[in-house]
Amino acid sequence: VVADFLSRQMLNQKDKNFESENCKFNVYKIIEKVNLTSTINVTDERLSNIRDETAKDTTCQKLIEFIVIGWPRYIKDVPDDVKIYYKYKNEFTVQDGLIFRNDRIFIPFSLRKLMIDKVHVAHNGVENTLNLAKRNLFWPNMTSQIREKVQNCNICVKFSASQTHLPMMSHSIPIFPWQSISLDVFFVDYEKKPRKILVIVDHYSDYFELSFLKDLTPKSIIDALKENFSRYGVPAVCCSDNGTHFVNKTMKEFAEKYQFKHVTSAPYHQQGNGKAEAAVKIAKNLIKKSEQSDEELWWVLLHHRNTPNKIGYSPVERLMSRPTRTGIPSNVSKYVPKVPEQVPALIEKHRRYNKYYYDKKGKDLPQLNIGEGVQVQLKPDTDKRWQPATVSRQLTERAYEIDTGGTKYVRDRVNLKDRATSIQDLEKEENLIHKEMRTSCVPKEQNQMNKEKPASCVLTPKTSVPTPKKSLNMNVSDRPKRNIKPHRFKDFVYQ
Incomplete structure (x- = not known):
């Protein structure tokens, strides 16, 4: 402390007696006048409590003895219960029966649990709690004890953030139309009335049907399914959410009779039935736009089914191997049935493209054990x-x-x-x-990052997901640079 004080109070005069014993004595007198107790913002009752517990703690008394009398030269000569403090020996001071490490008060063993509770009263988490404690308090292993406290805090866990989404997991790619379908029910105002609509979407073609329901009873759902199954055939797999109108005894008997597998997603996890959710979103938009444009819903739906999407074929072409006739003039030869080629491969390429970007922020989680x-x-x-x-x-x-x-x-x-x-x-x-x-105080221009898409996002089913490549010119500076000639050419003129 004295050396630090002298180094910060350099004098310009060059007196040979500057480092005399008298000068050192004066420095010690100045330091002794510093009252660390008066700088602590705490009640007299709490300060007295810390002082009393320090006096009762045998380890604290040994520590005070070493601080006042002096530390042994070697750590092997220090008692075992005080060895942990040896590395801080030059930072300890004693004043009014209290121990300080620099300006932080030393907490005896009996009060440490209470102090941990006090610094964690706001439930700020590990780092913030540690920052608050390290600014004011000290005792050995304080960091690990506070971390353990936060880790076992039920309130912190209860209000912790939700998990990020998991990597994308898709259904198996069907090899023919109507092999796998998804179901969902949505509510919308249509023709100035609240409506219940069942959407049935095909995984192979993205073709979806809308069935207006009278109610949400299992009978209404099954009647709508029977009507569509008679038109397109019975699927092998039928996916839905966990709603009671889908998960019931009647639906189970219907699946057994018609010999298809009924798969349900977990409750409150809409992504598990993502195909139907996407179809619901499209259907709602079509209904709203048809009413705003005074067009019939079924007329709008007809044109949507004949519109090619990212796969390259329209939904109705993939389902029926031909487009259906609309109000748009077209060549008669286009209506001749022709099976679209490589639809499963195109679906897989499109899924891999979506998965690449979706998984950028996704995080896989380990499996849970039974009883955990x-x-x-x-x-x-x-x-x-x-x-x-x-x-x-x-x-x-x-x-x-x-x-x-x-x-x-x-x-x-x-x-x-x-x-x-x-x-x-x-x-x-x-x-x-x-x-x-x-980053809230940083100008917006400095926060913007130049993001580039991968060099190639055209994927084939057998190729791996591409790694995005940064542009070679991304870090090139536009500032003018001085042309420095080599030293060996200083006597020559060169171009």
């Missing part, structure tokens, strides 16, 4: 809080049945996380908040 304790979001659409549960069994690759204490639910893996993942999300959320606060 997890945290679950029961209603992630409306309530993001987590609560404890236990894994009962695994239904599919990403769907699990969990037990919350007598009640069982089925949830997707994205709505389940183990204890370690909860703490990692806490720290990531903290870092994200700090990053946003730091």
Whole structure:
């Protein structure tokens, strides 16, 4: 401390007696006048409590003795319970029965749990709690103890951030039309009345049918399915969400009778039935636009089915191997049936393209074990809080049945996380908040990054996902540069 003080108070005069014993004595007197106790913003009662507990702690008394009398030259001569403080020996001071490490007060063992609770009262997470503690308090292994406290804090886990989406997982690619379909029910105002509509979409062709329902009873759903099955055939696989109008005894008997496999997605995980969700989005837009343009819905739907999409063929061409007649003049030869070529390969290429960009922010999660304790979001659409549960069994690759204490639910893996993942999300959320606060003051122009698409996004089914390549000219500066000639040519003129 004295050396540091002298180095910061350099004098211009060159006196030979500058470093005399008298000068050092004066420096010590100045330092002794510094009252660290008066700089602590705490009540007298709390300060007295720390002083009393310090006096009762035998380790603290040994530490005070070494601070006042002096430390041994070698650490081997220090008692075992005080060795941990040896590396801080030059930073300790004692004043009014309190121990300080620089300007941080030393907390005796009996008060450490209380102080951990106090610094974590705002439940700010690991890093923020540590920053607050390190600014004011000190005791050995404080970092690990605070980290353990936050990791076992139920409130922090309960309000931790939701998990990022998982990598894209698609259904198997069908090899013929109407082999695999998806179902969903949506509600929309049509002709000034609230309507219930069943959408049935084919995975091979993206062709979808709309069936208006009187109600959401299993009978109404099955009647609509029978009507469409009689028109296009019985599919091999039928996918839907976990709604009660799809998951019931009547629907199960219907699937057994018509010999198709009924697959359901996990509740509150719409992406599991993504094909039907995409068809619902298109259907709603068509209904709204048809009413605004005073066109009949079925007339609009006819033209949509004949519009080629990114696959290169229209939905009706892939379903029926020919376009259907619309109000647009076209050559008669176009209506001759012709099976579209390489549709499964085109579907796979399109899926791989979408997966490449979707998975950029995705994160795969490990499988959960039966009997493992997890945290679950029961209603992630409306309530993001987590609560404890236990894994009962695994239904599919990403769907699990969990037990919350007598009640069982089925949830997707994205709505389940183990204890370690909860703490990692806490720290990531903290870092994200700090990053946003730091970048909020940076001009917008400096925050914009030049993003380029991959050099080649044209994928074939047998090729791997391309790695994006940065442009070679991305980091080239536009500033003028001075042309420096080689030293050996200083006596010559060259071009």
